[in-house]
Amino acid sequence: xxxxxxxxxxxxxxxxxTGKKVQVVKxxxxxxLKRRVLDMxxxxxxxxxxxxxxxxxxxVSVWFRGYELSLxxxxxxxxxxxxxxxxxxxxxxxxx
Amino acid sequence: xxxxxALTGNPNTGKTTLFNALTGSTQKVGNWPGxxxxxxxxxxxxxxxxxxxxxxxxxxxxGVTSVDEQIASEFxxxxxxxxxxxxxxxxxxxxxxxxxxxxxEIGQPVVVALxxxxxxxxxxxxxxxxxxxxxLGIPVIPTIAKTGEGIEDLKKKIILSMRSSAVADxxxxxxxxxxxxxxxxxxxxxxxxxxxxxxxLHLAAIKLAEGDSLVWRMIEGTGSQxxxxxxxxxxxxxxERELGYDIQTAIIERRWGYxxxxxxxxxxxxxxxxQRLNLSDRIDSFVTxxxxxxxxFLAITWIIFKLTYTLxxxxxxxxxxxxxxxxxxxxxxxxxxxxxxxxSSFLVDGVIGGVGSVIVFFPYIFLLFAFIAVxxxxxxxxxxxxxxxxxxxxxxxxxxxxxxxxxxxxxNVPAIMGTRILERPRDRMITMMILPFMSCSARLPVFAMFSxxxxxxxxxxxxxxxxxxxxxxxxxxxxxxxxxLFKGESSQLVMELPPYHFPTFRGVMREAWQRGSIxxxxxxxxxxxxxxxxxxxxxxxxxxxxxxxxxLVGRIGDFIAPVFSPAGFGFWQAGVALFFGFIAxxxxxxxFGTLFGVGEQGIQAVLPTLFTPLSAYxxxxxxxxxxxxxxxxxxxxxxxxxxxxxxFMVLYTTGIAWVLSVAVYQLGNILGM
Numbered sequence: 001x002x003x004x005x006x007x008x009x010x011x012x013x014x015x016x017x018t019g020k021k022v023q024v025v026k027x028x029x030x031x032x033l034k035r036r037v038l039d040m041x042x043x044x045x046x047x048x049x050x051x052x053x054x055x056x057x058x059x060v061s062v063w064f065r066g067y068e069l070s071l072x073x074x075x076x077x078x079x080x081x082x083x084x085x086x087x088x089x090x091x092x093x094x095x096x
Numbered sequence: 097x098x099x100x101x102a103l104t105g106n107p108n109t110g111k112t113t114l115f116n117a118l119t120g121s122t123q124k125v126g127n128w129p130g131x132x133x134x135x136x137x138x139x140x141x142x143x144x145x146x147x148x149x150x151x152x153x154x155x156x157x158x159g160v161t162s163v164d165e166q167i168a169s170e171f172x173x174x175x176x177x178x179x180x181x182x183x184x185x186x187x188x189x190x191x192x193x194x195x196x197x198x199x200x201e202i203g204q205p206v207v208v209a210l211x212x213x214x215x216x217x218x219x220x221x222x223x224x225x226x227x228x229x230x231x232l233g234i235p236v237i238p239t240i241a242k243t244g245e246g247i248e249d250l251k252k253k254i255i256l257s258m259r260s261s262a263v264a265d266x267x268x269x270x271x272x273x274x275x276x277x278x279x280x281x282x283x284x285x286x287x288x289x290x291x292x293x294x295x296x297l298h299l300a301a302i303k304l305a306e307g308d309s310l311v312w313r314m315i316e317g318t319g320s321q322x323x324x325x326x327x328x329x330x331x332x333x334x335x336e337r338e339l340g341y342d343i344q345t346a347i348i349e350r351r352w353g354y355x356x357x358x359x360x361x362x363x364x365x366x367x368x369x370x371q372r373l374n375l376s377d378r379i380d381s382f383v384t385x386x387x388x389x390x391x392x393f394l395a396i397t398w399i400i401f402k403l404t405y406t407l408x409x410x411x412x413x414x415x416x417x418x419x420x421x422x423x424x425x426x427x428x429x430x431x432x433x434x435x436x437x438x439x440s441s442f443l444v445d446g447v448i449g450g451v452g453s454v455i456v457f458f459p460y461i462f463l464l465f466a467f468i469a470v471x472x473x474x475x476x477x478x479x480x481x482x483x484x485x486x487x488x489x490x491x492x493x494x495x496x497x498x499x500x501x502x503x504x505x506x507x508n509v510p511a512i513m514g515t516r517i518l519e520r521p522r523d524r525m526i527t528m529m530i531l532p533f534m535s536c537s538a539r540l541p542v543f544a545m546f547s548x549x550x551x552x553x554x555x556x557x558x559x560x561x562x563x564x565x566x567x568x569x570x571x572x573x574x575x576x577x578x579x580x581l582f583k584g585e586s587s588q589l590v591m592e593l594p595p596y597h598f599p600t601f602r603g604v605m606r607e608a609w610q611r612g613s614i615x616x617x618x619x620x621x622x623x624x625x626x627x628x629x630x631x632x633x634x635x636x637x638x639x640x641x642x643x644x645x646x647x648l649v650g651r652i653g654d655f656i657a658p659v660f661s662p663a664g665f666g667f668w669q670a671g672v673a674l675f676f677g678f679i680a681x682x683x684x685x686x687x688f689g690t691l692f693g694v695g696e697q698g699i700q701a702v703l704p705t706l707f708t709p710l711s712a713y714x715x716x717x718x719x720x721x722x723x724x725x726x727x728x729x730x731x732x733x734x735x736x737x738x739x740x741x742x743x744f745m746v747l748y749t750t751g752i753a754w755v756l757s758v759a760v761y762q763l764g765n766i767l768g769m
Contacts, residue, residue: 026341032161035307035344036590039157041191043349044341055386058486059589065352066188068593070482072489075590 014076105183107154108594114241186216200266222364284323389483411459419452446631466608473599492578494523504534532724533570619730664711721753
């Protein structure tokens with residue numbers, strides 16, 4: 001399946017430059033954090049734009065579903081993402 | 097009709113303003129049992145009905161990942177309020193709807209207040225609330241809590257919904273796969289285990305599938321747990337293979353999917369990335385700037401510090417003067433009436449003095465909370481936390497912890513109350529526990545006096561070293577507390593950066609007044625009692641000279657003196673002075689005057705007869721770090737709603753103080769100082 005190969009790329013929200021837009025693939029890691037992030041609306045398929053980064057690049061703030069949320073670096077690492085419109089796999093850098 | 101309703105909603109939706117608009121001046125502030133979270137209640141009367149409103153903590157979901165969410169979940173499932181009023185932000189309806197549909201799912205009758213309609217309109221967002229009503233099957237009332245618009249209508253709809261007994265059967269379309277899983281789980285859950293939980297099997301199955309820890313705890317150790325786990329494990333592998341994520345994610349993803357559909361039908365003009373309010377964005381590019389953000393935050397915090405004390409000092413002095421004058425007047429009158437000096441002193445120094453030591457804090461608490469309210473209501477507070485978080489997180493603290501810590505250099509009491517800005521208990525407790533090491537201004541007279549007498553030209557260096565010792569002790573304590581007492585609890589940020597708002601004068605004043613009066617009522621009583629107790633100890637047994645060696649406090653001083661021998665000040669006067677420092681640290685200086693009968697001017701001559709420069713330094717370290725004053729303990733008691741924390745604080749601060757002052761003295765001796 002196409003999606004699967006994209007999601008197997010290890011790109012997380014904190015690898016994304018300010019101003020870029022991405023799509024959430026899945027949330028990994030620790031339980032309460034994962035639950036909290038999902039409840040805030042960061043579910044697979046959500047489009048997210050990286051708004052700004054604090055001094056030292058931590059925390060980062062992202063915009064989705066009409067509001068802005070800030071996440072610490074280790075929290076953003078739990079949010080796996082892919083570039084917008086990733087249908088094949090060249091964009092993920094992981095060709096078949 | 098029992099008449100109890102719950103008010104809930106996301107943070108930053110104007111929930112507090114709406115609660116004020118609904119209940120006005122009938123509010124009572126208490127605590128949720130066993131936790132530090134505040135519980136507000138109020139009443140209103142409409143159409144011959146008395147409605148009791150319980151204000152739940154502001155939450156984003158019922159996910160039970162924070163204390164606030166747990167309180168709300170337990171209240172809604174356990175107490176079964178007749179109705180839940182959910183305050184939603186009309187300009188950001190999408191996020192608000194998540195809580196709404198979670199409530200509907202647990203079978204809770206809901207009325208939605210579509211708040212901040214004016215803000216939504218100004219952003220070009222139009223919501224067809226009648227369509228939303230039809231789609232969800234519940235009343236949706238547009239309100240503007242700030243101006244009171246729609247409040248009467250909301251009250252009417254609340255009563256109307258409470259009178260009708262119809263409960264809508266609400267189901268989120270989870271899709272074929274999840275529905276099949278939920279159905280399978282229903283069949284293996286034992287109905288008797290869900291008794292008293294207020295949940296039917298269908299709901300229990302959903303809650304288990306989404307990984308709700310409350311419900312998992314209910315079936316712990318039962319046959320159901322094993323069967324449910326087996327089903328979920330098997331299905332989990334399938335989900336992971338086909339979708340790339342687990343069951344919990346799938347459930348929550350479907351809920352958001354449903355909401356996306358609702359929003360598409362209800363919102364006329366959506367906000368997309370480009371249509372955001374430009375002003376908020378422009379402010380943010382400056383306020384959270386990588387270079388400017390931090391200095392700006394430090395500057396703003398510094399201004400708040402300066403203003404709290406420059407405006408608070410004269411007000412506090414004035415109150416103090418008023419109390420002093422009325423004490424004198426009473427004293428003159430009492431002696432004119434022929435009362436004995438002891439009775440007169442009890443009323444003047446004990447009772448009136450006690451009142452005085454409480455109300456002098458009021459101006460600082462009032463001002464600090466006025467500024468905090470401005471920061472929070474405007475939306476800047478979370479930006480401050482955003483730029484400061486990295487640095488504070490290295491200490492195991494939260495970005496917002498910085499504000500109470502700086503305020504602590506003025507006075508620890510408003511700082512302790514200010515830890516309220518931290519939502520997570522872990523961040524809050526650690527900040528509170530290390531605050532006493534921030535050297536408050538009441539300790540300064542002690543340091544100034546001792547440094548002037550013993551370290552003449554090096555006084556400034558000594559002073560600086562003391563402040564630094566306090567900060568270093570605080571940093572180490574934060575690290576140690578974080579990895580011991582609070583080890584299990586994770587620290588999280590996941591914080592919303594809400595759009596900027598203009599705070600209202602009324603809202604700010606209300607918050608400041610409420611905090612100030614809570615302090616007077618709750619912490620005040622305890623401070624007052626402690627001052628009375630100290631009076632009794634200094635003046636009894638009858639006939640002794642005030643605070644002399646023969647008085648009770650003198651005997652206590654004598655008794656504890658040997659403890660301080662290793663630190664170089666094992667004489668009874670030091671014991672008494674430290675004991676008095678418990679009321680307020682600035683008294684330490686004055687009490688030396690009293691103890692030697694020389695008055696404040698004579699102290700400079702007397703001190704060198706008792707202290708060496710080394711033991712004087714050890715004594716200052718002790719004064720810096722030991723038990724904060726009684727007002728701090730009262731504030732901690734009030735904020736944590738228990739005796740455990742204030743007692744812990746007294747013990748460990750005094751312990752650290754003793755160890756460090758002994759270390760300083762002994763090390764100095766070895767080095768031949």
